[in-house]
Amino acid sequence: MKDLVIEVRDFRKTYGNFVVVDGISFDVKRGEIFGLLGPNGAGKTSTLESLEGLREPNGGSLRVADVDPSREPRKLRNILGVQLQSSGLSESITVDEAMNFFCAYHSVDPRYDLLDRLGLTEKRGTQYHQLSTGQKRRLALGLALAHNPFVLILDEPTAGLDVATRVELHNIMREQQAEGTTIILATHDMAEAEEMSDRIAILLRGKIETFGTPMEITATGAGLTKVSVRTESSSLSDLGITFPAVSQRVSKDEYSIYFSTDIGPTVSAIIAHIEAEQDRLIDLRVERPSLEDRFLEITTTGDAQ
Amino acid sequence: MSAFINHFSFEFRTGIRNKQLLLMNYLFPLGFYLMIGFIMPAINPLFLDTLIPAMIVFAILAATLLALPDQLVTAREDGIFRSYKINGVPASSILIIPALTTMLHLLIVAAIITITAPILFDAPSPVNWLNYALTFIAMAVACAGISLLIGVVSPSTRMTVLWSQLIFIPSMLLGGLMLPYNMLPDVAGKISQLLPATQAMNAFNGLAMGVGADFNPWGSVIVLVLSGVLAFGLAIYLFNWDRHNTTQRGHPIMALLALLPYAVGIFLL
Numbered sequence: 001m002k003d004l005v006i007e008v009r010d011f012r013k014t015y016g017n018f019v020v021v022d023g024i025s026f027d028v029k030r031g032e033i034f035g036l037l038g039p040n041g042a043g044k045t046s047t048l049e050s051l052e053g054l055r056e057p058n059g060g061s062l063r064v065a066d067v068d069p070s071r072e073p074r075k076l077r078n079i080l081g082v083q084l085q086s087s088g089l090s091e092s093i094t095v096d097e098a099m100n101f102f103c104a105y106h107s108v109d110p111r112y113d114l115l116d117r118l119g120l121t122e123k124r125g126t127q128y129h130q131l132s133t134g135q136k137r138r139l140a141l142g143l144a145l146a147h148n149p150f151v152l153i154l155d156e157p158t159a160g161l162d163v164a165t166r167v168e169l170h171n172i173m174r175e176q177q178a179e180g181t182t183i184i185l186a187t188h189d190m191a192e193a194e195e196m197s198d199r200i201a202i203l204l205r206g207k208i209e210t211f212g213t214p215m216e217i218t219a220t221g222a223g224l225t226k227v228s229v230r231t232e233s234s235s236l237s238d239l240g241i242t243f244p245a246v247s248q249r250v251s252k253d254e255y256s257i258y259f260s261t262d263i264g265p266t267v268s269a270i271i272a273h274i275e276a277e278q279d280r281l282i283d284l285r286v287e288r289p290s291l292e293d294r295f296l297e298i299t300t301t302g303d304a305q
Numbered sequence: 306m307s308a309f310i311n312h313f314s315f316e317f318r319t320g321i322r323n324k325q326l327l328l329m330n331y332l333f334p335l336g337f338y339l340m341i342g343f344i345m346p347a348i349n350p351l352f353l354d355t356l357i358p359a360m361i362v363f364a365i366l367a368a369t370l371l372a373l374p375d376q377l378v379t380a381r382e383d384g385i386f387r388s389y390k391i392n393g394v395p396a397s398s399i400l401i402i403p404a405l406t407t408m409l410h411l412l413i414v415a416a417i418i419t420i421t422a423p424i425l426f427d428a429p430s431p432v433n434w435l436n437y438a439l440t441f442i443a444m445a446v447a448c449a450g451i452s453l454l455i456g457v458v459s460p461s462t463r464m465t466v467l468w469s470q471l472i473f474i475p476s477m478l479l480g481g482l483m484l485p486y487n488m489l490p491d492v493a494g495k496i497s498q499l500l501p502a503t504q505a506m507n508a509f510n511g512l513a514m515g516v517g518a519d520f521n522p523w524g525s526v527i528v529l530v531l532s533g534v535l536a537f538g539l540a541i542y543l544f545n546w547d548r549h550n551t552t553q554r555g556h557p558i559m560a561l562l563a564l565l566p567y568a569v570g571i572f573l574l
Contacts, residue, residue: 052391054546077393088388090315090380092322097315104308105393127322143392 005030005065005151005182006051012059013046013206020046022206023060028199033173033183035197035214037190039299042203044186048153051184052082065150078106081149083140083157091129095120095139098128099146106147114142117172119165133160141169145176152176152183158192170196190292194218200291202298209298218294224248224259226287229270235279236270243269255283263288312398316406329372330410334364338418342426345483352483354516356428357419358509359482362444362502364414368407369448370455370473374465376403377456386546396544400457401537404449411445429514437513443529444505450536451501451563457540458557472500481506486519494519498574499567504528524574528566536563 006028013021021043028034038044049055050062053069053076062068067075089098095115103110115121118138123131131139137157144152154173158166173183173196187193193200194214201211210217224247229236236256239249245262260266263286274281289297320326338360345352352359377400380386389399422428431437451472459465477483479493480502486494497503504525511518512526539562543555 054387054390073390074393077391080391082388082391084384084388084391088384090319090385092319093315097318100311101315102392104311107308 003029005032006034006184007063008047008051008060009062010060011047011050011057011062013043013050013055014058020206021050021203024201024203024206024208025060026201026208026211028182028184030182031177031180032198033177033185033196035193035200036184036186036203037188037193037200037295038203038209041205043206044203045155047203048155048184048186052076052080052153078147079150080153081144081147081151082153082155083137083144084155088140089128091127093128094125095128095131096124098139098143102143103146108147111142111146114145115139118142119168134162134165137161138165138169141172145172150181152181153186154183155186156188157185158187158189166192190290190295194291202295204299210294214291218289218291220294224261225263225266225289226285227258227260227263227266227270228255228283228285228287229258229274229281230255230283231274232280232282233277235274235277241273243273308394309398309402312394312402313406316402317409320406320410323376326372326376330368330407331414333371334360334367334414335417337363337367338422339425342422342428346426346428353426353428355481355485355506355510355514356426357422357431358440358506358514360418360422361415361441362480362482362505362509363477364418365411365441365444365448365505366473366476366502368411368414369445369452370469373403373407373449373452374456374459374469375462377453378459378462378465381545381547382461384547390546396546397541400453400540400544404453404537407449408442408445411441415441431509431513432515433513437509440505440508440513440526440529443508443526443533444501446533447501447505447529447536448533450533450540453540454536454543454560454563457543457545458560476500476502479503481510495571498571499564501529501532501567504567504570520574524570528570528574531566532563535566536560539563 004027008024008026010023010025011021012023024047036044036047046055050057051064051069053073056070064076065079067079069076093101099110099112099115115124118141120135120138120142123135128136137160141157158169161169177183185193185196197214199213200217202209243258244265245260246258246266247261248259250257258266258270267286271281320330341360342356346356386399419430423430455465455468459468479489479497480500482502486497486503486507489497507518507520508522508525508529510516511522539560543553543557543559545553
């Protein structure tokens, strides 16, 4: 089995003269959760739909587990599970019927165990339109997993879900990952992307603007790291004290808060100062820029350009 | 095979569960049948001779033209076909299975009308049951085919209403359901031969009810079957999983080819 499960090479998608995806390339490894992020209209949906075999590329190549999505739809449907953003189900279909229907077309036995796992056992006879948003999302995930796909595409899997359901879905995603399933996660929820993804690509106007692990992405850019310090005495209260790489200082709730462009020298100098003043450190918190901060930075800078 | 049976069973239940489909498959045709059965024979006693075929043709028109296209467009716009494509549901199943389940609902409605009309209204029963069944199937296939075609080429549910009414309303006025074909002016009669309802009433009258046909009744059956098969073929050819940003395989105007057998029939029958 190849280590690279999804291979996107110079992929290009146009609608008439409008270029939606402009020659992007990336790989996704086996058992990886890959976050595909971007503002609306960045080309995410076209990329996902081309990987799902719903659209044909206008250039470049796409491979999903060695299968060409647009030319080998029969092979693709056996290895790919997709949780669509839109329902994709008839309003009057019951939970049981939906499971039977899709499993029949995949030639596998209905996975009632998944309905149980997703907390839908009591809803098996309920029609789709009578389910809550969370139940609909859970059913969509259950149907996507029913034929044990090798690759899973999740489009906004936790949109509109309560915290408990969201955690449960994240657990299921991690279990799938542990079993070797490769997952592409498209989401507008940056916290979810940061928490779940092994690597992330941020698309902007049809191009990959940045690519890497969440850590790598948040470490780059102009984002300032927030250092909050509380001491027993008031050794930091003098506004005249300066520390290296600090661009801004504020006070709040007995904390002195520093915004640093280079965290190492800043923290070392603060601790050295506290010790020199024979003060005692009570609390020190370092908050690096979040993925959301970085995403906003990338997309707003990109838009300005 | 299991997938087909599963799909068929689900679609059949949808035809009863979905309020709009229940209305068009059962409530509207049977309600109209009861109303007409009580009113029309009192106004025109001769109407009784064609009550059964007229009400069956009406039921077919309502369940197909007024329900099937909208069902298809709604499913496409809701992304259901995209999900079907990803999960390997073939385009032919998406089109043929709802048509078949509609025919099964129609069979039930036709049986209710055929059994109750002689009891409730003293309407004459068919004299040739085989031809009666054959004409029913031909009309159901023709209307289901046209309805699928309307659903496939219509960009929105609003357009399905327009296209469907373009066939439904003339069928009610000129199709021989309320007003016999021989009472129409010549030109109107010829134009009415473009409608499946006219061909079906002619075939029912000439082949099954013993009333006498106005033109070649077997020709009408052939026209209905040919147009139905042509419409099914065109619907599958022109079918699109989703209308946004996808290339059409053929121009929607190709759908008019399904009317070719009727047009030829005007000159030959």
